Amino acid sequence: MSDDQWVGEHRHSDAGRGPYTTNWDAENTRPQWMFDPEATGRHALRWEDVTAERVDFDGLYYLAESFAVPFDPDHDWQEGDVIPRRLLREGEGSRGDIRVAGDARWSDGYWDVTLVRDLDTGQPDDKAFASQGRYDLAFAVHRNATGSRWHYVSLPYSLGLGREADILASSVTEGTPDWSQPWFDLTLYYPGQVDWPLLIGEAHAGAEKIAAGLPVRAHHDERQLAHYGVEMEFQDAIQRQWALTLVAGLLLLAGLFIGLLPAFRRHHSGGTP
Amino acid sequence: MTGMHHMLAHFPVAFWALASLMILVGVLAKGWLADLCQAALLPVLILGVLGALATLLSGYGIWSLEALLHSPLTRNHLLMAFWSLAVYLILLVLVWVGGRDAFSGPRGLALVVLGLLGTWLFALTGTLGGHLAGAPTFFSALPRLLGWELYTTFYAPTWVLGVMVLLAIAAAVLGFRRLKRAHR
Numbered sequence: 001m002s003d004d005q006w007v008g009e010h011r012h013s014d015a016g017r018g019p020y021t022t023n024w025d026a027e028n029t030r031p032q033w034m035f036d037p038e039a040t041g042r043h044a045l046r047w048e049d050v051t052a053e054r055v056d057f058d059g060l061y062y063l064a065e066s067f068a069v070p071f072d073p074d075h076d077w078q079e080g081d082v083i084p085r086r087l088l089r090e091g092e093g094s095r096g097d098i099r100v101a102g103d104a105r106w107s108d109g110y111w112d113v114t115l116v117r118d119l120d121t122g123q124p125d126d127k128a129f130a131s132q133g134r135y136d137l138a139f140a141v142h143r144n145a146t147g148s149r150w151h152y153v154s155l156p157y158s159l160g161l162g163r164e165a166d167i168l169a170s171s172v173t174e175g176t177p178d179w180s181q182p183w184f185d186l187t188l189y190y191p192g193q194v195d196w197p198l199l200i201g202e203a204h205a206g207a208e209k210i211a212a213g214l215p216v217r218a219h220h221d222e223r224q225l226a227h228y229g230v231e232m233e234f235q236d237a238i239q240r241q242w243a244l245t246l247v248a249g250l251l252l253l254a255g256l257f258i259g260l261l262p263a264f265r266r267h268h269s270g271g272t273p
Numbered sequence: 274m275t276g277m278h279h280m281l282a283h284f285p286v287a288f289w290a291l292a293s294l295m296i297l298v299g300v301l302a303k304g305w306l307a308d309l310c311q312a313a314l315l316p317v318l319i320l321g322v323l324g325a326l327a328t329l330l331s332g333y334g335i336w337s338l339e340a341l342l343h344s345p346l347t348r349n350h351l352l353m354a355f356w357s358l359a360v361y362l363i364l365l366v367l368v369w370v371g372g373r374d375a376f377s378g379p380r381g382l383a384l385v386v387l388g389l390l391g392t393w394l395f396a397l398t399g400t401l402g403g404h405l406a407g408a409p410t411f412f413s414a415l416p417r418l419l420g421w422e423l424y425t426t427f428y429a430p431t432w433v434l435g436v437m438v439l440l441a442i443a444a445a446v447l448g449f450r451r452l453k454r455a456h457r
Contacts, residue, residue, distance in 0.1 A: 205340040205347070219407065227424035231345050239342055241428040246352045248429070248437040253359045255441030255448075257366070260383055262451035264371035 001088055002098045002115055004126070009196070014125050016093020023063065023087045025071070031083045033068040034075075035060070040067050044081035057105060065089040094123035101176070131171070135159045141188055152188035155217055155225075187222040192229025274334035281331050282402060284324030289361055289395050292317045296364070296388035300381035311376050318365040325358045345426040346404050352427055353398040360391035 004014045025032045035042050040060055055061035063084040071083075090096065097117050104113040120128040129135065137159050142151040158165040167184050200207045206219055220228075231238055292314060299310035332354070333341070341347045364387050368375050375384060400412045401423060413423055421427060429437070 202337050202339045203343040205336045205344060207340075224424045227422060228345065231426060235343065238345075238426050238428065239348070241431075242348050242352065242426050244431075244434050245428040246355060248434040248441075249352070249356050250359055251441040252437045252444075253356070253363060253441075255444035257363045258448035259444035260363075260367060260380075261370065261448055262455055263380055263383075264367045264375055265452070265455065 002100050003091065004095045004098045004117075006125075014094035014097070014123065016095035017089070017091055018095050019091040020086045020088050023083065023085055028073075030073060031071045033063060033087050034071045034083050035063060036067045036069040043072070043075055044077075044083050047080045047082045050082060057103070063087050094121065094125050097121045097123060097126060129161060131161050132163050133161050134163055134165050135161075137167075139186065139188065150190075153191050154186050154188050155220075155222060156215070157186065189222045189226035190229050191225060192232045194229060194232050198232075274331055278328060278331040278335055279402075279406065281324065281328040282399065285321050285328055285357075285361075286395060286399055288317050288321030288324055289357070289391060292321055292361065292364070293388040293392045296376075296384045299376045300385050307376075311373050315365070315368050318361060318368060322358065322361055322365055325354075325361070329354060329358065345424055346401055349423065349427050350398060350401040350405060353394050353401060357391055357394040357398050360387055360394060363387060364391065 001019050003019050006012050006014070023031050023033050035044060037043050042060070045061070049055065050061075063086070065087060068087055099116050101114040101116045104111065106112075119130065127135070135158065136156050138156045139154040140151050157167055159167045159169060161169050162171060170181070198204060200210055204210075209219065216225075295310035295314045295317060299307050299314060302310075332351075336347070341351065364384065367380075367384065367387075371380060374380065396412060397416065400410060400416075403409050404413065404423065416423060
């Protein structure tokens with residue numbers, strides 16, 4: 001499944017129909033859809049199968065428009081029957097511009113996914129790419145099926161379509177790419193819960209540099225930002241403990257000074273100039 | 274104020290590095306060089322502490338206090354700067370009070386330990402300053418080898434803080450008792 005969205009003050013979607021909808025009838029407090037028993041041989045999944053992760057790519061683990069029928073409240077539902085909260089469907093309009101080519105597969109610790117989009121979608125809310133163009137882009141990988149928190153991001157990279165850039169895209173004239181070109185390795189990091197108002201506010205020493213349009217790479221690298229992200233989440237507790245450590249260190253030094261002073265005074269008063 | 278802070282920071286670094294070297298020579302060596310170090314240490318320490326005070330004050334003009342306290346690097350920089358200043362202030366007073374006798378016996382050993390501690394602390398302060406100025410040095414690898422990532426705030430667990438305060442009280446009580454006895 002793919003979705004065409006963008007991040008501003010929160011997550012937004014492009015215009016059009018998304019690739020999923022919530023499978024819930026709020027008025028009647030029940031699901032809207034269930035599995036089509038004629039197409040799938042079942043009405044629902046079993047909770048014990050889901051929690052035991054007895055699902056694979058070839059099995060049925062999601063509910064899609066093509067094999068869903070309206071929920072039947074009169075069916076003989078059993079304890080442990082479970083219906084997915086999301087109904088998957090084909091995206092439409094600008095939001096449906098990005099598609100998964102072929103099958104997405106998880107194997108040997110990696111996802112193998114090919115996402116496809118037209119260079120120019122013709123949609124006003126999409127960026128149009130052109131040959132010889134150079135564009136800024138960044139990557140984010142979300143984990144644990146969450147769309148907002150606990151995601152990893154990259155610093156910005158430049159993409160060149162047939163011209164010099166961090167990532168050089170080469171043209172494919174026929175068919176599909178064979179993916180034999182060298183990998184481009186990039187570093188992802190967990191950015192923490194750091195929001196834009198903080199970055200451009202008094203608390204961020206680099207706010208003026210952001211206002212001046214200076215790139216983040218000039219002052220931070222991924223390693224530093226990964227640590228900063230975590231520190232920001234525990235800012236108050238860490239700052240308090242830091243202040244206590246500072247004071248305790250000064251107290252210890254003061255105590256040592258008082259402890260040492262008599263040894264130095266006695267000999268001074270006794271004498272050698 | 275940034276340029277002023279960078280310029281001023283070289284004074285305590287130079288004077289304190291020289292002071293630590295003079296302590297080592299004054300305590301461990303003999304002869305005219307040791308005598309010279311013993312005689313000249315006090316003014317070097319005074320200049321170092323004055324330079325550090327000016328550097329510290331100029332540092333507060335670079336960023337807002339809120340920004341200073343929000344960055345792990347600046348928190349660490351401040352902590353090391355205050356601890357360095359405290360160590361060299363102690364050395365200054367001890368050398369002032371002790372005179373030439375401060376360099377002999379266990380007193381000399383105390384000066385050496387404090388001098389080395391001060392060197393380690395101001396080296397860390399300068400290294401962190403280098404990171405903040407965008408010019409880190411290879412010295413950063415040393416604290417990392419010892420287990421401290423410079424991009425994370427340096428702080429001690431609460432129980433360690435408790436031990437530090439208890440040690441401070443014990444040392445101070447011991448000192449006051451000895452001072453009292455000396456006055457009898």
